[in-house]
Amino acid sequence: DTAVSQTPKYLVTQMGNDKSIKCEQNLGHDTMYWYKQDSKKFLKIMFSYNNKELIINETVPNRFSPKSPDKAHLNLHINSLELGDSAVYFCASSRSGLNTEAFFGQGTRLTVV
């Protein structure tokens, strides 16, 4: 019954590698997001997709490339990982219209060594 699910939950990798994080939502929402939460717990929006189309790209390095094969999935691929990419990445989804909150996945803790 998981609403927004991400895999993997933990990811440890070396600098320079390429990795992907997957996200799926079964809520029927049309908008999905990626957020990054750093060590100071600040939750910063990275991308937003609406019906598979990129809507928001918040000045994220182009090493980060989101892909939305359909409106229930939003994956995040990261090339040439750097130490500063270590953080918790949250996927979220929401429905358009008023009175709608965003639902978050459980997060992926990425550690670059």
Place this chain on the structure above:
Amino acid sequence: GQNIDQPTEMTATEGAIVQINCTYQTSGFNGLFWYQQHAGEAPTFLSYNVLDGLEEKGRFSSFLSRSKGYSYLLLKELQMKDSASYLCAVRESTSGTYKYIFGTGTRLKVLA
């Protein structure tokens, strides 16, 4: 630009009442949300205001004044399990799309 401010940390006693304030400056305001986040977990939705006034949900209430760019979350009858971070978020609407902009969060410690 966007600017959302909350106190970094607060401490309160079990059974007490605590008010967490949030001020914001944003364009395209489309609602003010409060989330709770326990350590190592995802943020979970608590409360939402789009119009001025107070919204009450059990032990939690949230207030909004759009003219002042101000909101607060009120937690009553505090319990130990309420120890968590509380995130204030503004939803912005631009050309029919939405994004949720978060404050830095307030870490609340509830003491016995």
